[in-house]
Amino acid sequence: MQRLDALTLGAALPLWDEAALRQRERVACTALPPDTLMRRAGAAVAALARARFAAARRIGILCGPGNNGGDGLEAAACLAKAGCAVDVVLVGCGSSAPWSARGTGWHAALQRALDAGVQPRRWDGALPAGCDLLLDALLGIGLREAPRGALADALRALRARVVPLLAVDLPSGLHADSGATPGECAGADVTLSLLGLKPGLFGASAACGELWVDDLGVDDCGARPAARLVAATDALRALGDPAAAAHKGQRGDVRVFGGADGMGGALLLAARAALALGAGRVYAASLDPAAPLLDTHAPELMLRRPDALLAQLGAARADSPQCTVFGPGSGTSKDALALLDALVAIDRPLVLDADALNLLAAQPRDGSLWAALRARRVPAWLTPHPQEAARLLRCDAGAVQADRLRAARALAAHGVVCVLKGAGSVIATPDGACAVNPSGNGLLATAGSGDVLAGALGALLARAETPLAAGQAAVWLHGAAADLARPRRPTLRAGELGDWMLRAWHVLRRARGAPSRAG
Secondary structure: OEEOOOOOOOOOOEEOOHHHHHHHHHHHHHHOOOOHHHHHHHHHHHHHHHHHOOOOOEEEEEEOOOHHHHHHHHHHHHHHHOOOEEEEEEOOOOOOOOOOOOOHHHHHHHHHHHHOOOOOEEOOOOOOOOOOEEEEEOOOOOOOOOOOHHHHHHHHHHHOOOOOEEEEOOOOOOOOOOOOOOOOOOOOOEEEEEOOEOOHHHHOHHHHOEEEEEOOOOOOOOOOOOEEEOOHHHHHHHHOOHHHOOOHHHHOEEEEEEOOOOOHHHHHHHHHHHHHOOOOEEEEEEOOOOOOOOOOOOOOOEEEOHHHHHHHHHHOOOOOOEEEEEOOOOOOOHHHHHHHHHHHHOOOOEEEOOHHHHHHHOOOOOOHHHHHHHHOOOOOEEOOOHHHHHHHHOOOHHHHHHOHHHHHHHHHOOOOEEEEOOOOOEEEOOOOOEEEOOOOOHHHOOOOHHHHHHHHHHHHHHOOOOHHHHHHHHHHHHHHHHHHHOOOOOOOOHHHHHHHHHHHHHHHHHHOOOOOOOO
16 A cells, blocks of 8 residues: 655556556456455555544445445444444435345455454435544445436535545546546545556546555556556656756756737746756747847846847757757737747757637638648647647537546657646657656646746756657646645745745655755
């Protein structure tokens, strides 16, 4: 059993969709004695309940009609044997005791609970009274529609609870693959994911609370993960030790284009983030002709006019460490579109964000801009939030959020790397592989946060030996900054994010035993 902590996660754990989970479960059940997995699951739930809520003496467990309910019954038997007072309520399980119409595994778990002295009762509309802890074992994977009837009533009651809730496998009402909640979902204070992690747990991390995982001793059984988690150690490797570079040229050149009239802040946020993340030289070009050529807050920035910076990019050696960022505050004028065309045609590392994505979305899929994007040898990085992704995919944001892995893969199929931002940001590559970022929280929901990510991506990609790992590290650090700040403050301005990203890196270095020069 392992607790998931984005700031210290040391391995890229697999994420399993429903189909893969069912394949693993089917193969394991064939190889193991009957009810083995359910008994292991119940024991794991009981062990976490006792360890995480050591003072809880009276525990209420709501069990549904499927295997998730069976896991809850097994946990009830284990907790009762450990001396806890256990109150089990069966919800949606039929109207006649002993509820023998359920599956054989569920019924065997019920018998073990009865043998341990547990006396299950039917749902009467009220949660168990006087409990120190509640367990949600109502619904597992395979949610197809909004919970109805007694199950919906029970979830509404759980949402109004006044005691902690531990969710068995995932919070009931949450779709395991997408994180969508088509109806009632109580949410949880702690979630124990069984057999493995599900993608939906990261698309709805606020509903899951503290996250734990137990694979129940089952290997992949020939199944293929839907995605993998970005590990904290990716950031440690990708950022490296700044002192190891012999000169600034080896740290990479980042060129940022954007900042049309009234939107210069977006350009500066991206450029300053590239500086904060260690780029050797950062150039910034504003599309506002009246913009000053000095940033007094960050005089290290070298400000240029767009034509001059574009000419400099064209003259730079193709193999020199570099990355271009286009879109923060660029607007969608004809001049911006012409600049986008020119940058896509230069086959160098490129990040397209914000208005660059709006410009791209407005172009025909069979037009020259999309064709040039697909023809690039060095894939461009696109960083849409759900609404921008919806415009690119010609759908609505609800469809994107309903299956974030599918949406990210659909964009990446155009020969790009897609970073679909939001809870559980998805990084998809042209070959269909996906990684999901576990770090981040609502503090990132502020103006300019995406501009900072674009600049950070530019800095890490500029000097990357392995671009994918570097890009994933930038996304992880962006979220980790918010995770580190959340216990200390209620808000986080975008202009502060770069510093907090470096603080997160220093925390990781200390956790991994590496020396840190943080002040």
